[in-house]
Amino acid sequence: MNYSIVTEFVILGLTENPEIQGVLFVVFLCIYLVAFLGNMLIVIAIIYNTSLHTPMYVLLLALAIVDIICTTSIIPKMLWTMLTSKKTITYRGCMSQLFFFTWSLGAEMVLFTTMAYDRYVAICFPLRYKTIMNHHMCVALLCIVMAIAVTNSWVHTGLILKLTFCGPNIVDHFFCEIPPLLALSCSPVRINEVMVCVADITLAMGDFTLTCISYGFIIAAILRIRTAEGKKKAFSTCSSHLIVVSLYYSPVIYTYIRPASSYTFDKDKVVAMLYTLLTPTLNPVVYSFRNKDMKAGIRKVFASLKH
Template sequence: MMNFSIVSEFMILGLTQKSELQGILFIVFLFIYLVALLGNMLIVVAIIYNTTLHTPMYILLLALAVVDIICTTSIIPKMLGTMLTSKNSISYGGCMSQLFFFTWSLGAEMVLFTTMAYDRYVAICFPLRYSTIMNHYTCVGLLSIVMAIAVTNSWVHTGLILRLTFCGPNIIDHFFCEIPPLLALSCSPVRVNEVMVYVADITLAVGDFTLTCISYGFIIAAILRIRTTEGKKKAFSTCSSHLMVVSLYYSPVIYTYIRPASSYTFDKDKVVAALYTLVTPTLNPIVYSFRNKEMQSGIKKVFAFLKG
């Protein structure tokens, strides 16, 4: 694919231009990154190390943890380096690579949320048939679909950005290379890009969110049939926390990508983007894994092995 851009590098403004806030933000986002990275890596190691966790539910959690690691690692280290050194430039190739990996993780996470909701729906609504429906081949098939959709989504959007011409200015009013600020900088028509972003937002974000909510609707209906109050409380606690994280992820994504480039307000959009790029990957291990007794047991075995 030919690229005729004059711009060879971009300048990333970051979250704020106020020098007095840079040090505080560096510490905050370093902490967020370490929590997200170590939390998700712990999940990966615990699931791989414990054969008892080699079930569809935990394999999907493993995939989510890997996606979150890629998402945060593609964005935060560069952002931290910019805060620390005040060198806020990124090469054209580096920007496109960051865009590709972020867009891939965005698509993968949305489809994974839907797949995980379907897994919980089968487990709660069809407990006796769960092992038959969610067998090894089904799990591999679902993960293959997740990967295919994520890669296709990323290639389409990155490929369309690569076709644009950037002839200046080259200042990205954001903390990473995302589609909206790049479209705002292009000096060639971006109508096709906007249409494809809109299509992806409707099919992936709105579509997956709807399917996820439908799955949880059936789950809640099944929970209401549980006779014990304690059982209802536990199930509702799990479902409500899952829905909270899912809503926290989908809402800003839909808000960001459903609008044309001319309507972007970057000061507000940077805060919104932080929700699905930084906050959700940090919350996922806590909400989906660390509250689970089997996962807690698996993590303890890992620490016991490290001590030994």
């Protein structure tokens, strides 16, 4: 392992304009609170209600935990740098942030595919759903998600740890992400770029394709539903899921498919906000709060708090 000369990095953030920074602090604090509390509510509701201990809700629980880890690994530090003049992050802190973010990125992508498969089985094989998506299958799918996410994170963080950073140490981003760190390295980054591209093609593009195939079968099954109300309800669910999935995959594929020399950080910061902030905030609304069983579970949680 190479020991870098750089012991800390300076995080530039979204803007250096103090007036805009004040507004952005309030905006991102609100986004974080909505994302954190919304996902935490899902976690508590699913754990508390035994009626929600089914594969679909267990996968939703996993997604909510991943979203909490994703936003918490980035936003609190980002808010702290906005609030104080201290914009530095230690080398270890930067690598930790990179590891947890990369882990949550990989886990979220595989979870979206797993959830699409679960809905495919539920809609296309309703009578066989309980035998296909049994307890063992659910555990196996979650183990696969964890294995892929940890492997993805270890590979990229391990490769970044082997790089030498001898200055400059200014990260032109709002957190420690792979592209701005590769741009700062004073050692060759070709292997890193190849592995990032491989992960982008296999994980991002592969998972997105599988998710779209699952929804293709789901839509075909929906078209066979005879009642207009049934079609409308199923299409509403599928379309909202696909919008969130597209909002997540598109910027991820765009960010990681290019070599380090072609990054334009002003534009990339805006793109990164889509998969680090927007999707974790939208997930509770799209996947849970529109679901009648989930709403009933949340009401039970609030009812127990009153007592």
